Amino acid sequence: MIDIDRQICANAWTSDEAMVNHRELCLQYRGRFSASSDAAGAAAFIEKTLNRYGLTNARREYFEMTAWTRGGKAVLELVEPHRARFPCIALPYSPSCNDEFDVADGGMGHPADLAEIPGGVLGKAVLIDDKNPPAGPHLHRLHKYLNTRHAGASAFLFVQNSPGMLSPTGSLAFNHSGPLDQTIPSVGIPSEIAAELREWARRGTLRIRLTMDNSLARGRDCNVVADLGNPGTSEDIILVCAHYDGHDIAQGAVDNASGTVVVLETARLLAPLTNQLRASLRFVLFGSEEMGLIGSHSLARAMEHDLHRIRFIFNLDCVGSTGRLVMMLQNCPEWLPFFKTHIASLPADVDINTHFVPFSDHFPFVVRGIPASFMVTPGIGDRGWGHTIADTFEKVSQETLMRVSMHTARLIMRTSRLTPWPQSKKSREDIIALLESRHMRPLMEHEGHWDF
Numbered sequence: 001m002i003d004i005d006r007q008i009c010a011n012a013w014t015s016d017e018a019m020v021n022h023r024e025l026c027l028q029y030r031g032r033f034s035a036s037s038d039a040a041g042a043a044a045f046i047e048k049t050l051n052r053y054g055l056t057n058a059r060r061e062y063f064e065m066t067a068w069t070r071g072g073k074a075v076l077e078l079v080e081p082h083r084a085r086f087p088c089i090a091l092p093y094s095p096s097c098n099d100e101f102d103v104a105d106g107g108m109g110h111p112a113d114l115a116e117i118p119g120g121v122l123g124k125a126v127l128i129d130d131k132n133p134p135a136g137p138h139l140h141r142l143h144k145y146l147n148t149r150h151a152g153a154s155a156f157l158f159v160q161n162s163p164g165m166l167s168p169t170g171s172l173a174f175n176h177s178g179p180l181d182q183t184i185p186s187v188g189i190p191s192e193i194a195a196e197l198r199e200w201a202r203r204g205t206l207r208i209r210l211t212m213d214n215s216l217a218r219g220r221d222c223n224v225v226a227d228l229g230n231p232g233t234s235e236d237i238i239l240v241c242a243h244y245d246g247h248d249i250a251q252g253a254v255d256n257a258s259g260t261v262v263v264l265e266t267a268r269l270l271a272p273l274t275n276q277l278r279a280s281l282r283f284v285l286f287g288s289e290e291m292g293l294i295g296s297h298s299l300a301r302a303m304e305h306d307l308h309r310i311r312f313i314f315n316l317d318c319v320g321s322t323g324r325l326v327m328m329l330q331n332c333p334e335w336l337p338f339f340k341t342h343i344a345s346l347p348a349d350v351d352i353n354t355h356f357v358p359f360s361d362h363f364p365f366v367v368r369g370i371p372a373s374f375m376v377t378p379g380i381g382d383r384g385w386g387h388t389i390a391d392t393f394e395k396v397s398q399e400t401l402m403r404v405s406m407h408t409a410r411l412i413m414r415t416s417r418l419t420p421w422p423q424s425k426k427s428r429e430d431i432i433a434l435l436e437s438r439h440m441r442p443l444m445e446h447e448g449h450w451d452f
């Protein structure tokens with residue numbers, strides 16, 4: 001391994017490819033938003049880059065989906081007891097709106113918070129924080145949206161955690177399989193505006209007008225896929241993936257141009273070492289992750305008859321912040337000894353645990369029983385700049401991109417050469433228990449894909 005490691009490390013630290021690719025994705029293709037011309041341009045760029053690195057069979061695999069377009073500016077206007085206009089942004093899949101609502105404070109959007117609202121939430125616009133109690137449970141935006149809608153609210157006002165007059169974005173659907181005409185008007189609002197709304201609400205009746213103009217259409221988007229390996233030596237596959245799409249409001253530099261670049265960089269570092277691989281590598285850059293994991297669900301369905309060949313998944317999502325790389329082994333403790341040993345042998349400063357995170361592209365594969373790791377550099381704070389207009393290229397650490405690419409490439413090589421594989425077969429009951437533990441059942445039932 002020492003010669004292989006030397007090649008990977010030297011190659012990683014003597015090239016500016018990661019930086020150049022990152023700037024290209026952020027500045028040339030902006031947010032690479034689902035089904036947009038920027039996303040199409042980014043997909044072509046990624047395919048060309050994978051070809052240039054010497055991968056085989058680089059291709060774009062298309063899927064149909066519901067595309068959403070933001071039209072003009074969303075406005076939140078205070079009507080009573082005072083008149084004022086505030087910035088806000090529509091959340092993807094929100095319908096258009098030109099209506100007045102009474103406002104209620106729904107706290108963190110947990111069922112108990114909503115049940116405590118005086119007079120209930122029926123017909124109201126409800127303020128919901130993107131926060132959770134330290135002791136849990138940890139609910140995602142999508143859980144909170146669903147709780148609020150099911151409680152009878154007529155609009156969802158999603159509040160940014162951190163100060164800076166930033167409005168958060170984020171889709172209202174999770175690989176939704178039906179029509180989307182049941183969504184309620186939903187906007188992201190800055191924490192400072194939420195503080196003012198709460199102050200007015202504390203003093204008495206608070207009424208707002210919400211105006212926005214969004215549209216739905218049938219759309220088409222794609223995943224970019226390419227292979228590296230020795231055909232005929234093994235039928236085993238390691239999947240190395242990231243989503244290349246971001247949001248229409250920003251460059252999506254951390255989320256997830258960073259992961260896209262690291263996947264491209266691992267491909268570049270490993271391509272000259274193809275004859276050292278045992279299991280082949282399939283590199284996938286997913287589209288439409290931000291709209292609810294649409295690209296990864298599509299690939300998992302397309303690979304239905306090949307899923308048994310996928311031995312492990314490396315999914316890189318938000319790996320551009322300074323600080324340690326964290327490898328979360330999606331409830332696969334059987335893989336812990338292997339990765340702990342090899343992380344120590346690199347030697348590398350990588351944290352490893354077995355946490356399960358349902359909201360990224362490994363999810364459609366994990367529910368099918370495939371072992372996976374979610375790789376992230378959390379930095380400090382909650383979501384940081386992610387999902388805001390401030391997720392821009394200069395905040396991404398180029399040193400981090402190079403370091404994460406180097407560590408990940410070395411771990412991928414070791415995983416490819418591993419034999420035998422840890423016994424990872426999860427039963428149907430194991431998967432149901434895992435999903436229940438993260439409150440995924442109501443969400444998946446609502447979206448029409450609780451297939452258990």
Ligand SMILES: [Zn+2]
Nearest residue numbers: 255256317318
């Ligand atoms: Zn992401």
